[in-house]
Amino acid sequence: MKKRYARESRCYKTARVFPPDVNNHNTLFGGKLMAYIDDIASIAATKHCRQSVVTASTDSVDFLHPIRPTDAVSLESFVTWTGRTSIEVFVKVVKEDLLSGERKIAATSFLTFVSLNANRTPIAVPSVVPETEEEMKLYETAPRRAEARRVRRKESKEFADFLTVNQPWE
Numbered sequence: 001m002k003k004r005y006a007r008e009s010r011c012y013k014t015a016r017v018f019p020p021d022v023n024n025h026n027t028l029f030g031g032k033l034m035a036y037i038d039d040i041a042s043i044a045a046t047k048h049c050r051q052s053v054v055t056a057s058t059d060s061v062d063f064l065h066p067i068r069p070t071d072a073v074s075l076e077s078f079v080t081w082t083g084r085t086s087i088e089v090f091v092k093v094v095k096e097d098l099l100s101g102e103r104k105i106a107a108t109s110f111l112t113f114v115s116l117n118a119n120r121t122p123i124a125v126p127s128v129v130p131e132t133e134e135e136m137k138l139y140e141t142a143p144r145r146a147e148a149r150r151v152r153r154k155e156s157k158e159f160a161d162f163l164t165v166n167q168p169w170e
């Protein structure tokens with residue numbers, strides 16, 4: 001199957017922080033940022049395979065610095081690694097104080113998408129070719145994250161078997 005460069009999936013988004021988007025600390029609400037992350041990551045995954053994808057897992061989101069109303073929030077997303085049908089996507093979130101110009105990495109995230117055909121069956125995806133130092137580092141460290149995902153998925157499935165679907169208010 002065809003290979004794709006990591007750069008072919010790269011995409012960007014920049015937004016302001018408006019009053020409805022903040023939490024009680026007057027910083028960007030985490031759920032709002034997570035929606036941005038899922039959105040841009042799904043675009044990167046789709047650009048990589050040019051097939052339909054679903055989010056299988058948000059593997060990690062690390063909030064490193066609060067994002068304030070005077071900041072612009074910029075997200076960069078690209079595919080870092082693939083399995084047979086799964087696609088790992090990295091999202092880097094940079095905040096920029098619009099008054100001082102100071103920039104910081106505000107958050108980082110890894111997500112896994114699965115490519116599906118019209119019958120919602122997982123289908124094979126192209127592998128990824130890293131080029132830059134950042135892409136290479138993320139590619140080389142990906143097997144460790146894939147193994148952690150495998151273990152967590154197994155534990156989640158086992159745990160789900162113990163959970164009840166009964167609702168407490170019924």
Ligand SMILES: CC(C)(COP(=O)(O)OP(=O)(O)OC[C@H]1O[C@@H](n2cnc3c(N)ncnc32)[C@H](O)[C@@H]1OP(=O)(O)O)[C@@H](O)C(=O)NCCC(=O)NCCS
Nearest residue numbers: 054055056057082083084085086087112114116122149153
């Ligand atoms: C994701 C989904 C399609 C996987 O289906 P499945 O029948 O379990 O598929 P498989 O067991 O064949 O796994 C397919 C691939 O997905 C990966 N995968 C499945 N669940 C995963 C998870 N929770 N985390 C990470 N990877 C996962 C597998 O490792 C496998 O990767 P590989 O082909 O690269 O080795 C299915 O669980 C699903 O539809 N989930 C709901 C997704 C959704 O609705 N997302 C929107 C958010 S609400």
